[in-house]
Amino acid sequence: MSWKPLRVLTPRSILPALAVLLVLVAGAAAHANKPVPFGDRVAGPGGAEASPVNAQSVSAADLELKVGPGLEAYDRVTGEHTWSYRREGATALYLSMAGESAVVVWDDGLVTSARPGDKEVRWHRAVPGLADWLRGEGEPGADKRTEEQRRQLATERAAAALHTVQQSSPWVAVVTPNLTMGFRDADGDLRYNSKPAGNCVYDPIRTVGTDYAVLVPRSCTNSSGQPVSGGISGYRLDSTGWQLNAGPAVALKPLDGRRVLISDGPIVGPKVFDTKAAAPESACGSAAEPFAAVRPQGSCAAPEAAGDQQ
Known part of the structure; x- marks a missing residue:
């Protein structure tokens, strides 16, 4: 019976394996430090992680919802803060209900559908040109607006841009001067866009x-x-x-x-x-x-x- 001696490891033979190991370690580190999509920060009272959909879900009618800086939910009876959804670097401007969903317009042009009663963020959609129109930059007199006037303008325009339709299956319309888009609230599917x-x-x-x-x-x-x-x-x-x-x-x-x-x-x-x-x-x-x-x-x-x- 023949046999071969054990291969002696040399620096040259170690390098490929070491390179693979370094790639795996770097990939794991990058995954661990990957930015949270859309800057999401979902939390319950005290900053704890929000629970998923469960038997404790409540109707949207039982909650008082507010915007700024994120979407905040309070118990209508006790006033207790039950849930919070925020995004880093963005401010919630306006919300409209689509069935049990709270649809929110953010100042960076993102539209989000959430179920506060289920403590669930459901979908995000970016609308081209929405953020620019909310800010009103480049318009006559824009450079003379105070910061408060800019916030007020963005809030008013967010309310004008967002419309939710209840029948027969709730859906969301977003209107800007150069584009209007419609999304099915059930899954955020784009149903039309028109210029x-x-x-x-x-x-x-x-x-x-x-x-x-x-x-x-x-x-x-x-x-x-x-x-x-x-x-x-x-x-x-x-x-x-x-x-x-x-x-x-x-x-x-x-x-x-x-x-x-x-x-x-x-x-x-x-x-x-x-x-x-x-x-x-x-x-x-x-x-x-x-x-x-x-x-x-x-x-x-x-x-x-x-x-x-x-």
């Missing part, structure tokens, strides 16, 4: 939402920069959206969970749009009322009285 055409921009400040849809006006200009007719884009996730013609100064006002009053100047006159039926509501007493697809809701007012609801 305004030509020399047009969306107007988040005039955007309104109902339980069924989000209506986004757009302002347009001609080649000389003069305002021209724009329009209104209606978005839904459970059906096809729609486009409405509108003047440059059209105003929208929600009347209830499904109807929006559209006021488009003295010539066109006000009209009511039903976002559940995705159709205009015929005015009481009009010639079209007996044949209308959408009859007036509730008490019947005279057609000219609709303008008084502004």
Whole structure:
């Protein structure tokens, strides 16, 4: 029987194995010191780690939710601080409920969905251009704003940008002048993104939402920069959206969970749009009322009285 002598280890033979070992050690160290995704800091009272979804989950109706600097949850009965979610280097500006989810806009342009009752952070989405619009940098007079004015502007714009729709499955719309996006709240899936055409921009400040849809006006200009007719884009996730013609100064006002009053100047006159039926509501007493697809809701007012609801 033949045999081979044990191989003598030399510096040259040790180097490859040592290099592999160093790579493994460096990888482990990098993993241990990896930054927390999105700067997340999730904690319960006293800074303890928040528990996962469990039998102690509570309804969002039992919690008082506040923003700044993060998302804070308090027991409505006892006032006890039950849960906190914060992100390093970012400030929560505004929240809106989508079912049991609290959807938060941050000053760095991130949108987060969380379940405070379950002490769970569910998804994050970055919206291009949102942070720049919230800050308002480069706009006329921006360099003269105080820090308090900048914070107030960012908060107001965050509230205008974020809309949550409850029917039939909750979803989230985020509107900026150059882009609007829709996310399904169940998983954060992007369901649509839309840019305004030509020399047009969306107007988040005039955007309104109902339980069924989000209506986004757009302002347009001609080649000389003069305002021209724009329009209104209606978005839904459970059906096809729609486009409405509108003047440059059209105003929208929600009347209830499904109807929006559209006021488009003295010539066109006000009209009511039903976002559940995705159709205009015929005015009481009009010639079209007996044949209308959408009859007036509730008490019947005279057609000219609709303008008084502004």
